[in-house]
Amino acid sequence: MKYIDEFRTGDVARIIADKIISESDPGRTYHFMEFCGGHTHAIARFGIVDLLPGNIRMIHGPGCPVCVLPIGRVENAIQLAQMPQSILCCYGDVLRIPASNGMSLLKAKAQGADVRMIYSSADAIDIARQNPQHQVVFFAIGFETTTPPTAIAIKQAQQLGLKNFSVFCNHVLTPSAISHILQSPEVRQLGLVAIDGFIGPAHVSVVIGSQPYDYFAEEFQKPVVIAGFEPLDVMQAILMLIRQVNSKRAVVENEFTRAVLPQGNTKAQSLVADVFELRRTFEWRGLGVVPYSALRIKSCYADFDAEQRFQISTPVIADNKACECGAILRGVKQPQDCKIFGSVCTPDNPVGSCMVSSEGACAAHYRYGRFRQHRAAIAVNQ
Amino acid sequence: MSGIVKPGYTRALDLKRGHVEMAHGAGGRAMAQLIHQLFLPAFDNEFLRPMNDQACFPGTNGRMVMSTDSHVITPLFFPGGDIGSLSVHGTVNDIAMSGARPCYLAASFILEEGLPLADLKRIVDSMAKAARSAGIPIVTGDTKVVEKGSGDGVFITTTGIGVVPEGIHISAARAQPGDKILVSGTLGDHGIAVMSLRENLTFHTDVESDSAALHDLVARMIAAIPDIHVLRDPTRGGIATALNEIAQQSAVGMLLHESEIPIREPVQAACEFLGLDPLYIANEGKLIAICAPQDAKMLLQAMRTHPLGANAAIIGEVIEDTHGFVQMQTRFGGSRIVDWLSGEQLPRIC
Numbered sequence: 001m002k003y004i005d006e007f008r009t010g011d012v013a014r015i016i017a018d019k020i021i022s023e024s025d026p027g028r029t030y031h032f033m034e035f036c037g038g039h040t041h042a043i044a045r046f047g048i049v050d051l052l053p054g055n056i057r058m059i060h061g062p063g064c065p066v067c068v069l070p071i072g073r074v075e076n077a078i079q080l081a082q083m084p085q086s087i088l089c090c091y092g093d094v095l096r097i098p099a100s101n102g103m104s105l106l107k108a109k110a111q112g113a114d115v116r117m118i119y120s121s122a123d124a125i126d127i128a129r130q131n132p133q134h135q136v137v138f139f140a141i142g143f144e145t146t147t148p149p150t151a152i153a154i155k156q157a158q159q160l161g162l163k164n165f166s167v168f169c170n171h172v173l174t175p176s177a178i179s180h181i182l183q184s185p186e187v188r189q190l191g192l193v194a195i196d197g198f199i200g201p202a203h204v205s206v207v208i209g210s211q212p213y214d215y216f217a218e219e220f221q222k223p224v225v226i227a228g229f230e231p232l233d234v235m236q237a238i239l240m241l242i243r244q245v246n247s248k249r250a251v252v253e254n255e256f257t258r259a260v261l262p263q264g265n266t267k268a269q270s271l272v273a274d275v276f277e278l279r280r281t282f283e284w285r286g287l288g289v290v291p292y293s294a295l296r297i298k299s300c301y302a303d304f305d306a307e308q309r310f311q312i313s314t315p316v317i318a319d320n321k322a323c324e325c326g327a328i329l330r331g332v333k334q335p336q337d338c339k340i341f342g343s344v345c346t347p348d349n350p351v352g353s354c355m356v357s358s359e360g361a362c363a364a365h366y367r368y369g370r371f372r373q374h375r376a377a378i379a380v381n382q
Numbered sequence: 383m384s385g386i387v388k389p390g391y392t393r394a395l396d397l398k399r400g401h402v403e404m405a406h407g408a409g410g411r412a413m414a415q416l417i418h419q420l421f422l423p424a425f426d427n428e429f430l431r432p433m434n435d436q437a438c439f440p441g442t443n444g445r446m447v448m449s450t451d452s453h454v455i456t457p458l459f460f461p462g463g464d465i466g467s468l469s470v471h472g473t474v475n476d477i478a479m480s481g482a483r484p485c486y487l488a489a490s491f492i493l494e495e496g497l498p499l500a501d502l503k504r505i506v507d508s509m510a511k512a513a514r515s516a517g518i519p520i521v522t523g524d525t526k527v528v529e530k531g532s533g534d535g536v537f538i539t540t541t542g543i544g545v546v547p548e549g550i551h552i553s554a555a556r557a558q559p560g561d562k563i564l565v566s567g568t569l570g571d572h573g574i575a576v577m578s579l580r581e582n583l584t585f586h587t588d589v590e591s592d593s594a595a596l597h598d599l600v601a602r603m604i605a606a607i608p609d610i611h612v613l614r615d616p617t618r619g620g621i622a623t624a625l626n627e628i629a630q631q632s633a634v635g636m637l638l639h640e641s642e643i644p645i646r647e648p649v650q651a652a653c654e655f656l657g658l659d660p661l662y663i664a665n666e667g668k669l670i671a672i673c674a675p676q677d678a679k680m681l682l683q684a685m686r687t688h689p690l691g692a693n694a695a696i697i698g699e700v701i702e703d704t705h706g707f708v709q710m711q712t713r714f715g716g717s718r719i720v721d722w723l724s725g726e727q728l729p730r731i732c
Contacts (some may be wrong), residue, residue, distance in 0.1 A: 001650050010641075010715040017715075047716015092657075096725065106725070119656075231714050347724035366716040371707045 008046070016235040017051040023356060024242050029055045032241050033331055034199040035178060037064030037359025038229040043102065044368035046231040056238060059331040060361035062177055062286055065142040066093050067329060067353040067360045070283045071317040073170055074099040077139045080168060080310060083112040087131060088115045089124040090139040091146075093357040098350050100317050104141075121153035128157070128165035137306045141170040145203040146296065148268040151275040154304045156295065166306040169297050172282065174204050175212045176293035180284075182220045186332055197241040199234065200226035202256055210265025213252045221250040228256040263316045275301055282326030285319065285353055286329030325352035328361050335362040336373055340377060342366060395419045401492040407493065407527025420503060421523065424510040429486070429521035437521035439486060442545050448478035458501065458535050461575045462590030463666070466509030471540040471595050471666055472617070474516055478597035479613040479669065481552040481604050482544035487513060489523040489540050494533030499509040505536060516595040516660060518542070534726070544597075549608055556611040557632035559702040562678035564671045566599060566685055567592070567693040569621055570649040573663035589648045594667030599690045603671065606684030612672035615665070622661040622720045624670055625708045635703020638710040638720060642697045662723050 014101070024030060034040055040060045043049065049058070062068050073098050081088035088105070096105045097115060105181055109115040121138060129135035140150040150167060157165045180199065186192040200213055204227045213224045223244035227237035237255045244250065254260050275289070275298060280295030297305040306312065317323060324338035324344065335341050345351040346364050354360035358367060395415055405412035422430065429437045453469040463471075470487065477484040489509070493502065513520050520540075572591040596615065604610060612632070616624035621643075621694060629636050645660050652658045675682050678696055686692030698710075708720045 001654070004650075004654060006712055016509050045712075045718060046714040047712045047718045048714070049714035151685075196508055309661050347721075368719045371709055371717075371719050373707070374705055374707075 004230070007228065007232045008333055009232065010017050013051055013231055013235055014237055015091040016232070016266045020056065020235070020239050020242060023239065024053060024055060024245065025246065026053075026055060029057060029194075030242060030245060031057045031059055031194040032059045032199060033181075033197075033239060034234070035061035035063040035174065036199075036201045036204070036229075037067065038202055039199055039227065039234055040064070040153065040361055040364050041359045042229050042231050042234055044364035047368070048231055049232055049369070049372070051235065052238070056242075059195065060328070060364075061144065061181070061198075061283065061331060062329040062354060063174065063204075063352070064174070064357055064359040065146070066097055066357040066362075067325065068172065068177075068284045068286060069097060069141055069170060069353065070285045070314075071319065072101050072283065072314040074105070075317065076167070076312050077168060078103055078105060078108045078113075080137045080139070080312075081108050081115050082229050082333065083135065085133065085309070086114065086135045086137060088113065088119050088126060088137050088139055089118045089127055091119075091141065092113065092117050094139060094141060096350065098356070114274045121149040122156075125156050125160070125162070125165065126151055128162050129160070132164055134164060136165050138165070138167045139170070140167050141171060143174050143201070143204050144207045144272075147171045147272050147276065148207065148265075151271040154301050155271075155276050157304050158301065166304050166309050167297060168306040168312070169276070171276065171294060171295045173293050173295070174201055174208070174217070176290055177284065177287065178213075180215055180287055180290045180293065181330060182216060182222065184330060185216055195222060195331065197223040197225070198236045200224045200252070202227060202229045202233070202259070205256065205260045205264070207265050207268050209252050210252050210260055210262050211264075217250045217252050219239050223250045224253070226254045226256050226376065228258055228259065283314075283316070286326040320351050323352035325354045325362070328354055334367040338362070342370060383689050384639050395499060397499050397503050400503060402493045402497040402499065402527055402574075403494055404495055404527055404529065404579050405591060407525055409564060413525065416491070416525065419615050420499075420506055421525070424506045425513070425520045425523075427519040427521065428534060430518055437486065437488070439521060439706065443446075444548065445546040446543055447477055447480045447546060448541065448543045449473055450539060451476055452537060454534060454537050455576065457527065457579050458505065460579055460591055462572075463593035464505055464508050465536060465538055466505035466507070467512040468538045468666060470509055470512035470516060470518075471593050473540040473542040474518060474595040474597055475615045475669070477542045478543040478595075478600045479552070479615055480544070480546055481550035481600060481610065481613065482546045483599050483601065484516070484518050484544040487518055487520045487540055487542045489520050489538060491523070491525045491526045492533055492537040493525065494535050495527055495530040497535050512595065516597065527701045528552045547604065550604055552610055552613050553588065554612050554614060554628045554631040556626050557634050557672045557700045558611065558674075559634055559700050560675050561611055561672045562675050563625070563636060563638070564673070564678065564696050565621065565644065565700040566596070566669045566671070566691045568644045568646045568649070569616070569665055569668060570653065570660035570663035571622070571647060572666040574649045574652045576664075577656070579598045585652065587648050587652060589646060589652070591668070592665055592667035594690055596667065596669055596690060599669070599685065599688045602688050603681060603684055607677045607681045608675055610671055610673050610681065612670070614670045616668060616670055618664050619723045620660070620662040621670060622659070622732070623723050625720065626706075626722045628670075629703075629706045629708055630674065632700070633706065635701045635706060636698055636708040637701050638698035638708065640710050642712045644693050644695050654697060661720055675699070676694065678718060
């Protein structure tokens with residue numbers, strides 16, 4: 001398939017893999033965090049780890065929008081869906097996020113709530129127009145990639161004078177999350193998480209550009225390579241990171257030149273700036289409360305803000321004690337370090353959010369890579 | 383078909399503008415009329431014609447197989463088929479996957495009040511055509527009508543029986559390490575064709591459902607290689623689910639080679655933009671075959687001589703694995719698990 005196969009060619013992968021092996025220093029270990037769930041998914045789905053030498057360690061970051069949503073916000077969404085005469089619209093894998101008491105939007109749907117999976121924010125507008133007697137709430141989540149479509153939906157709703165449409169906004173920001181990780185005591189002081197560089201987001205960077213990452217490279221002396229979501233993009237980015245580390249450089253490089261400009265998509269940025277403003281704080285699952293890390297709807301669009309229309313207050317609900325999602329999202333632990341991984345917690349019965357979306361570190365490892373654990377165990381026993 | 387023709391009614395069924403009414407399932411004249419003017423002429427055969435509450439047909443020597451399948455699908459009509467043809471193919475294929483020759487079908491309809499009779503006629507005609515071209519008569523049936531809102535247009539349950547030829551022992555528990563895994567053609571066509579018409583997901587594709595009766599292909603396969611170990615049609619959950627089921631039943635692992643798996647480009651493209659994996663997408667006219675390694679080449683050749691097996695391929699082999707993992711060597715050069723489907727396949731956000 002054109003524009004896909006070119007980026008999945010095994011022959012090219014082997015050439016890059018050979019370069020990675022020859023250019024990496026066998027006397028040291030390289031720790032690279034791929035921030036985005038899209039990269040986590042690509043690494044697992046294409047078996048990229050098999051092509052890397054043992055001294056390249058990939059750490060899965062918190063860039064999975066489903067994974068970082070705190071339980072309280074999911075509870076809010078379930079309550080909105082359960083209101084009489086309401087329709088809650090959301091993207092696909094949001095349906096499965098576990099809330100407390102074994103609930104999820106999927107279970108609320110089975111119990112009679114009208115929850116609709118949509119592919120585009122425009123679908124939510126259509127549903128609102130077709131159901132004037134219902135309150136239609138769009139459960140908007142995601143990083144900078146999904147924010148502009150939400151802004152368009154809100155502006156459209158205003159133009160159409162829709163009285164029955166609102167948005168429950170949970171959009172979060174990538175740069176603040178990366179800063180938070182780099183400033184965390186685990187990275188800065190305790191040295192629990194060694195990060196030698198970042199694979200920067202693909203689709204997020206299409207919107208925000210490469211400039212916002214300059215600060216991390218400069219302030220924290222960490223190289224960043226923005227990469228596409230195809231497996232060859234990831235391989236090439238790893239090679240570029242190794243070269244930066246070896247030459248003691250720490251700059252932002254763009255591997256995803258076919259889509260990312262330094263300034264990003266300015267039209268999308270101005271749409272977002274028109275509709276949203278920064279929240280002072282927002283709770284992230286795994287990272288805790290992160291300052292200025294999320295967006296809320298501006299007061300001039302308050303009519304379409306579900307938080308105001310329905311007087312939503314978000315409870316603080318702790319994760320299941322046995323669940324290690326928090327530590328996994330911060331890169332402190334790996335999925336297989338969690339006691340309930342693959343036993344109590346599976347994609348069919350996710351306890352933690354990282355087991356929900358296939359972009360989540362746990363689900364990606366379970367679905368695509370868990371045989372390696374057994375292979376390693378057999379090798380040890382022999 | 384149950385029901386007795388009573389003389390006296392005059393107005394013919396309005397198959398152009400009429401709708402299914404509660405009376406069509408009430409056991410009275412309206413029901414008899416529906417049977418006589420719609421079902422009977424379409425399905426007509428010597429076993430159905432006596433109009434008893436049961437079909438009577440000659441018995442056969444040998445092992446018999448029986449299978450039943452309920453068909454619910456939205457939309458009722460899709461490129462390459464409809465619920466009528468699908469309900470024939472589904473059960474015929476379930477029978478055929480034992481190596482059996484399907485002999486008779488029974489059909490049971492649950493109709494929703496308000497269904498246009500024109501749609502019902504189209505479905506019944508398509509079902510009759512599918513049964514006739516498969517050479518398998520629909521010998522008995524039943525009709526019920528549920529109130530508007532209690533159904534989804536029409537649900538069809540079909541039941542079939544067939545006879546297994548002597549010496550054929552096909553079972554999902556017979557896969558052995560070393561065996562080769564074959565598929566009869568491109569994967570995911572049916573699921574993508576249906577998905578392209580779903581509400582809020584309309585996209586244009588030339589992909590048609592692969593819905594087809596596979597018993598003739600199976601007959602040709604067992605004629606070439608009688609000792610096929612496993613046959614399975616990878617319907618819901620796709621090839622991934624079917625292979626995991628076989629791995630579990632046979633207590634083995636599997637190793638697939640991604641580069642050998644036939645998938646049409648438009649199916650691959652649709653899966654890319656919807657964030658889905660074609661290995662989990664439904665097929666309605668494909669089969670998986672597992673046989674001893676020395677038989678694989680000849681089986682492949684036999685499959686390719688049949689129109690429904692023209693794109694057949696050897697896609698992997700059965701391996702020893704106490705965990706029963708289905709693994710795949712990716713085209714990229716890595717390896718990964720092809721796991722059981724968990725819940726519904728939901729699109730990713732990014």
